[in-house]
Amino acid sequence: MEYLIALDDGHGMSTAGKRTPYISSLNRFIKENEFNRKVVNNLEEELNRSGLKTVLVAPGDEDTPLSTRVSRANQAKADAYISVHYNAYDGSFSSPAPSGIELFVYPGHLNREAGRLAESIGNHLKKGTSQHYRGIKEADFQVLRTTSMPAVLTENGFMDNLDEALYMIKPEFQKEVAREHAQGICDFFRVPYVSDSAKRKPSYVGRRVESIYDGRLRFYHHPSWSDRSLAGYLEKGYGFPVILSKLSVDGYFQYEVENSKGARYYVTASNKYVRVVN
Ligand SMILES: [Zn+2]
Incomplete structure (x- = not known):
């Protein structure tokens, strides 16, 4: 009502x-x-x-x-x-x-x-x-x-x-x-x-996330960690321009992100692997 x-x-x-x-x-x-x-x-x-x-x-x-x-x-x-x-x-x-x-x-x-x-x-x-x-x-x-x-x-x-x-x-x-x-x-x-x-946006929303991992960091088509959802790899220093949200996937956090063409992907939110910038 x-x-x-x-x-x-x-x-x-x-x-x-x-x-x-x-x-x-x-x-x-x-x-x-x-x-x-x-x-x-x-x-x-x-x-x-x-x-x-x-x-x-x-x-x-x-x-x-x-x-x-x-x-x-x-x-x-x-x-x-x-x-x-x-x-x-x-x-x-x-x-x-x-x-x-x-x-x-x-x-x-x-x-x-x-x-x-x-x-x-x-x-x-x-x-x-x-x-x-x-x-x-x-x-x-x-x-x-x-x-x-x-x-x-x-x-x-x-x-x-x-x-x-x-x-x-x-x-x-x-x-x-x-x-x-x-x-x-x-x-x-x-x-x-x-x-x-409670309604205020979390600080990471709208910001860039990039890999700080010395290797190839996986990102996904769906909120998932599975090989089947794998979309590609990020080299160190590469990332996505916009974080949309953060979600818990099987107990670990992923950022939902958008690339410059508006395509949506999912990448780990762990600060061991990524950092949020600007
Ligand atoms: Zn009055």
Whole structure:
């Protein structure tokens, strides 16, 4: 089963009032959408990497009406709706503002699917971020009320708490919040979460391999060590321009390689016989 997740970045880039108080050390305000947008974009990447599909219900900079956001998700028959926000208390740094992360579901849904989805995301945020965890709450927000799938709205810090306001534009924080949302969503749908590093290409892929063996080194038509699959021999210093992958053949590794004409062969990956160059 392929799941579709609707992602909502909260507000438009210039929605009135949705910004921090003036931050003198930066000489500017931070707009709430600067954070929400980055997290949603990172979250989309995380979810797609893990095999979940996504629909952005408010792409672009304009202030997409809430009803449009919801109807896009409903029409797409998304399996979950995630709305990413940053909280506000009184809009000023001068009074002591609360801090921390809280998640919202529609009233009465704490023990239903939305509540379980929120808990799943909350567990990762609680373990991950250094912030105070304020828990899961109920609220009659339009995007929670009118969506036809489990919907969760997350408030990932307070814009009028100066420390947390500065987190909003930290790329590591944006990535962490996205990653923990993705882990929670994957847990909820029982889909294995695929991390960025797990997906990164091994260092040998795309590089040249050549023989360092003082003799004639066998290479093969198939992933095999048998005489029947023998394709030819490499002299020392000769090799193949592109390694495609590495595979285990009867307990020993071979590189799958390509020659300059695009023909595919197999050669030992043992560093006693070959080296990877450039
Ligand atoms: Zn917001």
